[in-house]
Amino acid sequence: QVQLVESGGGLVQAGGSLRLSCTGAGFTSGRTFSHYIMGWFRQVPGKEREKVASITWTGHATSYSDSVKGRFTISRDNARNTVYLQMNSLKPEDTGTYYCACAITAATGFRSWGQGTQVTVSS
Numbered sequence: 001q002v003q004l005v006e007s008g009g010g011l012v013q014a015g016g017s018l019r020l021s022c023t024g025a026g027f028t029s030g031r032t033f034s035h036y037i038m039g040w041f042r043q044v045p046g047k048e049r050e051k052v053a054s055i056t057w058t059g060h061a062t063s064y065s066d067s068v069k070g071r072f073t074i075s076r077d078n079a080r081n082t083v084y085l086q087m088n089s090l091k092p093e094d095t096g097t098y099y100c101a102c103a104i105t106a107a108t109g110f111r112s113w114g115q116g117t118q119v120t121v122s123s
Contacts, residue, residue: 002026002036002112004100009117012090016121020085022100022114033081034058036102039110040074040085042119044096052098053085068094090121 008020020040024033039054053074055062062074073086083100098117101110 001028002102004102004112004114006098006100006114006117009098009119011120011122014090014092014121014123016090017086017088018090018119020087020098020100020117020119021082022084023080023082024102025081031104032078034078036104037106037110038074038076038083039101039103040083041099041101041110042094042096043099043116049099055083087119090119092121092123095119095121 002024003026004022004024006020006022008018012018027033034057037054037056039051041049041051043049050065052068053064053072055074055076059076071089076083096119098119099114101113103110
């Protein structure tokens with residue numbers, strides 16, 4: 001089955017930057033990493049999980065939540081089976097556990113998830 005592993009989280013001061021990475025493996029049924037839409041989500045205890053960014057198969061289209069637009073950038077390197085989330089101008093409200101996930105199409109939804117990486121932004 002698909003395995004996703006996130007890395008790059010940590011503790012940073014407000015205004016700082018972090019880059020998260022998510023590498024995928026275990027793709028089957030004739031599909032490769034490049035066949036999947038990739039997304040980054042974040043979870044804060046007591047709140048709904050929020051999709052912060054997504055990127056299409058070849059990277060030709062991206063989308064962002066209003067809360068991160070203009071500060072975060074999602075990108076992917078299909079040759080490395082990796083999706084990135086560059087996070088700039090971080091705010092304390094960006095604190096949370098960040099997960100990457102993949103979807104075959106928007107209709108099928110994100111079904112495979114990583115284990116998450118913690119991001120903590122101090123004020």
